[in-house]
Amino acid sequence: MKEQLTVSRNFKVVTIILICTGVFTFIFGLILQPQLTWANYLIVNYYFLSLAMGGLFFFVIQNISQSGWASGFQRISEAMMSYIPFAAVFFLLLFFGLKDIYSWAHKEIVDIDPLLKHKSVFLNAPFFMIRMVVYFTLWIVFAVKLRKISLKTDLLDSSDASGIMKLFRRTEKYSKVFIFILAITFSLSAFEWIMSIDVRWYSAIFALKNIVAAFLHGVSVLTLIIFILYKIGYFPFLNKYHMHDFARYIFMLSIVWGYFWFAQFMIIWYGNIPEETGYYYLRWQTGWKILFFCEIGLNWALPFMLLLPVKASRSKPVIFVVIVFLIIGQYIDLFVQVVPGITGLSKFGWIEAGLFLGYAGLFALIVANALSKAKIIPVNHPYLEESLEHRF
Amino acid sequence: MDRIFKIGVFDEEEKFLSSIKSLQEQNFLIYDVFTPYPIHEVFHLLKRKSRLPTAAYFFGLFGIISTLAFLYYTSVLNWPVVYGGKPFNSFPSFIVVTIILTILTVTIASLALFSYRSKLFPGRENTIFDPRATDDKFVIVVETGAMDITSIEKAGKLMNELGAVEIIEKEFGKVNA
Numbered sequence: 194m195k196e197q198l199t200v201s202r203n204f205k206v207v208t209i210i211l212i213c214t215g216v217f218t219f220i221f222g223l224i225l226q227p228q229l230t231w232a233n234y235l236i237v238n239y240y241f242l243s244l245a246m247g248g249l250f251f252f253v254i255q256n257i258s259q260s261g262w263a264s265g266f267q268r269i270s271e272a273m274m275s276y277i278p279f280a281a282v283f284f285l286l287l288f289f290g291l292k293d294i295y296s297w298a299h300k301e302i303v304d305i306d307p308l309l310k311h312k313s314v315f316l317n318a319p320f321f322m323i324r325m326v327v328y329f330t331l332w333i334v335f336a337v338k339l340r341k342i343s344l345k346t347d348l349l350d351s352s353d354a355s356g357i358m359k360l361f362r363r364t365e366k367y368s369k370v371f372i373f374i375l376a377i378t379f380s381l382s383a384f385e386w387i388m389s390i391d392v393r394w395y396s397a398i399f400a401l402k403n404i405v406a407a408f409l410h411g412v413s414v415l416t417l418i419i420f421i422l423y424k425i426g427y428f429p430f431l432n433k434y435h436m437h438d439f440a441r442y443i444f445m446l447s448i449v450w451g452y453f454w455f456a457q458f459m460i461i462w463y464g465n466i467p468e469e470t471g472y473y474y475l476r477w478q479t480g481w482k483i484l485f486f487c488e489i490g491l492n493w494a495l496p497f498m499l500l501l502p503v504k505a506s507r508s509k510p511v512i513f514v515v516i517v518f519l520i521i522g523q524y525i526d527l528f529v530q531v532v533p534g535i536t537g538l539s540k541f542g543w544i545e546a547g548l549f550l551g552y553a554g555l556f557a558l559i560v561a562n563a564l565s566k567a568k569i570i571p572v573n574h575p576y577l578e579e580s581l582e583h584r585f
Numbered sequence: 586m587d588r589i590f591k592i593g594v595f596d597e598e599e600k601f602l603s604s605i606k607s608l609q610e611q612n613f614l615i616y617d618v619f620t621p622y623p624i625h626e627v628f629h630l631l632k633r634k635s636r637l638p639t640a641a642y643f644f645g646l647f648g649i650i651s652t653l654a655f656l657y658y659t660s661v662l663n664w665p666v667v668y669g670g671k672p673f674n675s676f677p678s679f680i681v682v683t684i685i686l687t688i689l690t691v692t693i694a695s696l697a698l699f700s701y702r703s704k705l706f707p708g709r710e711n712t713i714f715d716p717r718a719t720d721d722k723f724v725i726v727v728e729t730g731a732m733d734i735t736s737i738e739k740a741g742k743l744m745n746e747l748g749a750v751e752i753i754e755k756e757f758g759k760v761n762a
Contacts, residue, residue, distance in 0.1 A: 459677050465669060503638070585625045 198427065198565045208558040215551010222544045231290035232535040233545050236527045237552040238287070239386060242280040243403070243523070244556065246379060247411010248273025249336060250404075251442075253375065256368035261576030262438055262583045265430065268571060269418050271343055272563035273411065274336040276556055281329035284386075291318055294535055297392045308393060316389055324385065328378045335371045339364060346573045361575050379404055387527075390534035394472040396461070402453040409446035409492070410523040412439065413516045418560065420513060427569055430581045433507040438583075440506035443496060443515060451493030476529060480539040484529050491522030524549070587756040590616060591727040591737055592714050593744035598624065600748035601723035605630050607747060608727065613740050616728035619718035641695045648690030652683045712760045715753060722750075 222230030252270035255263050291298040296309075297316045303309045309316075346360045380400030388399050416439045423431050461469045476485050496515045505511040532539065571577065595601040601620070605627065608615060618627055660666070661673045671678065700706065718724040725744065729737040741752045 455677075455680065459680070462677050463669065501642070 195426070196568050196570075198422070198561070198569050200561045200565050204561065205558070208554040208561075211550050211554025212558070213551075214547050215554065218544055218547025218551060222548070226544065227290075228293045229536050229538075230544055230548075231287075231293040232532055233548045234283075234290060235287065235294055235386065236524070236531050237548045238280060238283050239531075240524060240527055240549075241276060241552050241556045242284070243407035244411050244414050245273050245276040245280060246332075246375070247407045247409070248415055249277070249332075249411075250372075250375065250408045251412055251415060252339065253368040253372050256365050257372060259365070259576070261579030262435065263580065264574045264576040265428065265570055265580035266415070266419055266435075267343065267574060268564060268567060268569055269415055269422075269560075271340050271567075272560045273415065273418075274340065275563040276559050277329070277332050277336050279555070279559060281333060284325055284329065285322070287325075288318075288322055291321070295389055295392070297389060312392065316385075316392070321385060324381070328382050331374055331378055335367060335374070338367055339371075342367070343571060344567055347568055347571065349573055351573055357573050357575055376404065379407070387530055390531060391472055393468060396457050396469075396472075398453055398457045402450065402457060405446060405450045405453055406492070406523060406526060409443065409450050410519055412442045412446060413519045415439075416443070416512065417516045417520075420509060422569070432583065434584045435580075436509065436512060437503075437507045440500050440512050440515075443512070443519070444500040444506065447493050447496040447500075447519070451489065451497070454489060454493065475533045475537070481529065481533060484525055484539060488522065488526050488529055491518045492526060587758055588760060589729045589737065589754065589756050590714065591729055591740045591744075592753040592755060593725045593727070593741070593749040594715055594717060594751040594753070595723040595725070595748065596750050597748065598723060601725065602626060602630070604725060604744050604747040604749065607743060608725070608740065611739075611743065613736075613743075614728045616726045617714070618726065619714070619722075619724040621721050621723070637695060637699060640698055641691050644691045644694040645687055647694075648687035649683060651690075652686040653679060656682060712757055714755065725749075 219230065219234065222233070248270040251263075252267065252274065255267070255270075287294075295316075296302050297313065298318055303313050342360050342364050346357060349356050349360070351357075380403075383400040383403035387403065388395065419428060419431065419439070422428055458473065461473055464470075475481070495518050499511055499515050500506045528539075574580075593604065595604065598620075601618075602624070605615065605618065609630065615631065618631070620627065656679045657674065665673045667673075714726050715722070715724050727740045727744075729740070737754070741754070745752055
């Protein structure tokens with residue numbers, strides 16, 4: 194097995210073509226349908242940020258719980274983390290689209306609405322951007338720190354046990370601090386970037402649902418990357434127990450996601466308060482209703498049913514199918530959360546497809562690039578042996 | 586005729602597991618093992634198969650269907666009451682009750698089935714191979730059955746070599762385990 198991943202020329206060409214598609218779609222979209230383009234810009238940006246955050250979350254939890262089984266795959270979560278700085282740049286560009294996405298960014302609407310006026314202390318353009326900068330700074334600082342420690346461990350001599358353990362403890366310490374920061378800032382960011390589109394509506398469980406969604410889809414994409422790398426000859430030690438553990442992660446998180454989704458829905462449905470039901474009323478109109486049910490079906494029901502038997506959760510084809518469902522499911526989830534409040538039209542056209550492909554290409558290129566920069570297996574990780582021989 | 590058992594008591598999990606492997610390699614019949622906590626590997630080594638998960642799945646299915654049928658019968662057919670302006674057959678409000686009752690059904694039914702299969706019931710007298718089997722020790726019970734006396738001694742010797750803290754030989758007329 195090769196120690197380091199080499200990004201092939203073909204892969205680079207394909208991803209760059211995809212990125213160009215995305216750029217052209219964005220430019221033409223801005224000229225033709227600016228509002229729809231900005232809405233989709235927010236969806237795909239949040240989508241790929243949530244994947245990166247999911248990878249980061251997985252990494253941090255593995256460190257805190259000191260679980261060894263996934264330590265061989267540590268580099269993949271690190272590679273996914275390396276997308277966060279790029280996401281920061283794209284999110285800051287959102288400044289130019291604020292008026293197209295958020296109704297609270299319009300002064301004339303805020304002036305006549307006492308509720309929005311009350312909220313404008315928190316929801317105003319300058320403060321919104323400042324908070325965004327703060328969140329991204331925190332995430333990038335910690336992500337870079339964790340990556341740096343991990344790369345430093347590789348350089349140590351493998352017999353230097355005390356040095357390795359020192360760095361390992363430091364990773365754990367940073368992870369412990371970071372998980373709190375992540376939980377708080379990522380919740381707030383979900384409230385601000387997604388929930389404030391429907392500015393008159395609020396739900397306390399919304400952020401929790403979005404964190405779990407990010408974690409769920411981050412882990413599924415991480416598993417997908419492992420499968421792809423296994424196919425081209427890396428990770429020869431991948432066995433059914435690793436797959437079972439990843440499948441369990443997906444299974445468990447999809448149940449938690451479904452639980453939160455239903456909790457949010459049922460409280461509002463039962464309470465029947467007009468301010469709250471307005472959100473779901475919009476999503477029960479023709480054109481949206483089918484997506485609304487697809488969302489729970491793809492993100493919860495199908496993964497739950499498919500991964501229930503032990504044999505299925507150890508088989509690569511089944512897990513692969515579940516991951517594909519989840520990748521589509523997360524897009525529909527965000528689509529249903531974002532678009533009804535902005536344009537209100539449920540249609541999937543060239544703007545949606547082009548932007549998604551562009552970002553997918555960019556994400557793939559960045560992850561592959563980051564993977565190729567370091568040894569694909571963290572050779573000096575203290576728990577590596579446990580990961581290679583993982584069984585239960 | 587009394588059945589004779591050779592019982593090995595172990596302190597550590599590793600020694601216990603390697604003893605099971607060596608005993609199996611030499612074709613000794615392992616009657617039963619006792620561990621202070623569940624060890625997956627023992628399950629694989631003894632080649633035991635459990636159909637309890639499959640049964641639990643069907644209990645769950647039964648729980649869901651019967652709970653939903655019960656709720657439908659009570660709130661739509663038998664005693665329809667309008668509350669909160671909701672329709673009689675309002676599926677979202679049934680779900681919480683269904684989840685809870687399904688879990689309860691699965692738990693109780695699986696416990697009952699497990700007890701039935703392993704013949705556990707109140708007042709049953711258990712054969713106690715070694716009192717420490719329910720404590721912090723790992724215990725292997727080897728059935729000597731048709732073997733001659735030298736083989737029995739060999740099994741004991743093998744376990745002793747592999748780190749058993751104690752080897753006991755016991756005879757039982759009737760075994761409940």
